[in-house]
Amino acid sequence: MYSIIAVDISGRHKINDRYYMVCAAVSVSITADHIEKVNQIKIKTFWLDSVELTDIIQVIEDTAKEIEFEGTIITEHGEMYNQPEGVVASMFSRDFKYQESLGERSSIELAHHISLCTRNLLLNELGIDS
């Protein structure tokens, strides 16, 4: 069993010429094929003007630093515009890799549901017209 921080971002399309993004970071203890324990969940919202790779990395770093548990940051390939792992990892200030095992994929799926639901809820509650 080992701990990771699974991250997912929702909102990569423009609202009133800007991007309203919700990033969910989930610290989980996993095995190769399933999640054993959810340690902590952090959600942060961002208004961005652009969604370049560096912006995405900043969003992830800002959210993941609020997690109190250690662990490599893991995302889907598409989150980083399918850039090679080595290139992306070198831009992070902490360990990063793409999803590999079933356990890691399940964790990212969990993060994805959290970020998507949170964004939908916030858009609704704040009356932001998407």
Add this chain to the structure above:
Amino acid sequence: MKRAILVQRNDSMIDESKNIRQFIELQDLTRSANYEVVGDVVQTRGPDRKYQVGRGKVEELALMVKELGADGIIFSNPLSTTQIYNISETCRCEVIDKFQLILEIFAERATTKRAKLQVELAKLQYELPKAKAIVSLLKKEERPGFMGLGSYEDSYEQDIKSRINRIRKELASVQKDNESLRVKRHERGFSIVALAGYTSAGKSTLFNALVDENEHVDDMLFTTLSPITRALNIRGRRVLLTDTVGFIEDLPHWMVDAFRSTLNEIFLADVILLVVDASESPDIMRQKLVTSHDTFWEQIEGVPIVTVLNKVDRITDDELEERLESVGYLTPNPVAVSAINGLGLDELKMEIYNQLPKWKRDTVSLPMSKYGMSIVSWLFDESIVHNISYKDRIIVDFEARDEIIKKAKGIELKPESEHTLT
């Protein structure tokens, strides 16, 4: 044997070891398809819209084809219809890509009706997005009497679509039969265990070692195309073991779809044995495991996986330890095995037993009569009988699935007047 030149275009950003691995895989696939490799060309550059590799390289290839007497060129990268047309125009020989090569292998190995339908479906799905381009390229060389005016692009595409639909329907009916077969097997007390893993991991060898049979094993990719199932007894539990087609990296979605009914043998099993060749380097093992996890994702819905680290006779204990350390995060419930010399098979059977759907233990009291004896015989068939005592009544201590226990308990409570043999 046909002679072929292999070509691979590498992206400069991609890790070198991945490029090497893919090229070796292409060589193995070519060998499996009965081609002789007479030359190879590797180029590192961005993709070219017209030729995939650079124009100069294609001219070089044309010279190589002439000099080496090659019958065809096989690309590792997927080719568009225009690229195939342009390259074959320049080189004057057959040009195919890796996926078409895989289809060739599949077509040659397909023996059952289902496998043949799946191969045809895969071929059509490969052709569908290219249908319009194929017709417009053919029309370029239009001769009087050849089709003439009209929107043949659409009708050709429509024709492919209707053939795809027809095959899908036929496959669905095969699938339905298999579904009911699976339900029946479960009803008969069988648990289903499927062998899965990268192609050439030694699944068929392990299958033979476990069921003590002599299924065809070859040092080639895709030896097993249609699933083969045999019964096996593991500590009293009846198990059906299924050998299936191997996975391959970057398998396109249309191909996974076409082989869905075969892959379902894996996805709908009670336990999956994920076989890995442990004699390969940790990096290659990691890549192959990731491919397997990728294929399983969103399909297996919590089915327990046992990772079989096969071919451990080829490595030392230290090397095995090193591999487990570097790929341990991708190997659920690992068991080290050598299928060829039977090492670790008992541990593997024990692990399979541990992962099988749990049976409960219970006691049932039956009347000492002909009817009671028939129920005992049925319990011996459907469950593991741990203890039995014949006194005034027959007391059976047994282990079985929930349904069997419920049925036995129901019989226990039945009044004697309803005890009839069926």
